[in-house]
Amino acid sequence: MSKRPKVITITGGKGGTGKTLCAVNIATMFKNEGKNVLLIDGDVENPNTYLLFGGTLEDKKEVPFFKPTILQDKCTKCGLCAENCATHALLHIKDGFPIPILSVCSGCKLCYKICPSGAIEADHKIIGWKYQSRVNHISLLIGELKPSEARSAAVVASLLQDLDNIFKKNPDKYDVVILDTAPGAHCDVELLIEKSNLVIPVTEPTKFGHLDLLRIIELIELLNKPYKAIVNRSSLLGYRDQFLKELSENSIEILGDIPLDDDVVKSYCQGTPLMDSEGEFNKSGEAYKAFHIIFQNLKNWMNEESNNGE
């Protein structure tokens, strides 16, 4: 039986639905109960969870990405590397040295492995950074893609490598791990969902929210993960009931819904999580109550899932 902590991924397809709001507050509610929480910000193009905790980016580490460098004193110009490069990232003209076209290199290292004369050096370039910090008794691991770089999934993969190392060396270190994803249903989001035990897509009662929720659910179902949605801003212009009815008609279960509440905006402006036990928010406010219900439902769901699994 594994002691590995449960991994909960907060995602949602659409941007700006409140993924980070939910990730930060769910993490905070686990912390309030004395749980040791690791929150990983996998939205590497816009890493900002730390701001909602009033934290800063610390302990910066580079994320390297393979870059083939041709050693001209060893290269026999045979062209084997270019012939076999799946993304055509090596350009070879007969009697010339192969030329790496880095923008299309997938980093697979095949060229490096098959070169018969050892003429390809496994060099690297920096495509982003990782940060680690601890704020409010919650551990944060944050990825950031270097502007102009395209491979966000490689930065996410590097974060997940760190998570695997923690699981391997120190499986008891955390009680729960929360993964916050980027919007969309791209490969970087896919990696995070794949890593999780439970998935929570966050949506809002708009046409865009509905469409993007269906798209992300398609991905979650493809990866065969259990999921329950959260409907944020549910009181938006009176569309709550109609929206919840649509979800239920599509057999989409929800953990709860969060009505519009100025306290949420206040927590964003202050950089303090709404559910922080030391915060000064209205404990009988709409959003506060909603998060309590969501958390209770989440814990019940976790129990059900672990009973199912064992």
Next chain:
Amino acid sequence: MVIVAIPSSGEGGLNETMSQRFGRCASFTLVTIEDKTIKEVKGVPNSASNSMGGAGIQAAQIIGNNGAREVIVGFLGPNAVESLKAMNLKVLQAPNQQFTVKEVVDLYLKGELQELDSANVGAHHGMGGGMGMGGGRGMGGGRGRQF
């Protein structure tokens, strides 16, 4: 003596239409020029034309392996530019209108083509356009993300 490559329709040749697409043209017409006259014309098929990605790089490789030192283009994507630059090829811009290969070579011989040093369309520009006749123009797009 210099060999100039021109993206073309069909199997290539002076009477074929010049293709506005580079990586995904049907063929390249390689024209050997000496003393301002055409000495030799050779058509080579563009095996990269239906490639999933990296067509510009492969196409650059094809013309490079056929000895081209200069290339005349219509639209040119970022990978093609990077490749042609890395190969040190001179890139000349053809006007945006329909020409035969012969007509564009005549413009070249008169010195009326401008040198181009950066991409003039985004990645995957030429994908899914019509066959020949300069199809697939106008819609940019492609985000260059590989995963």
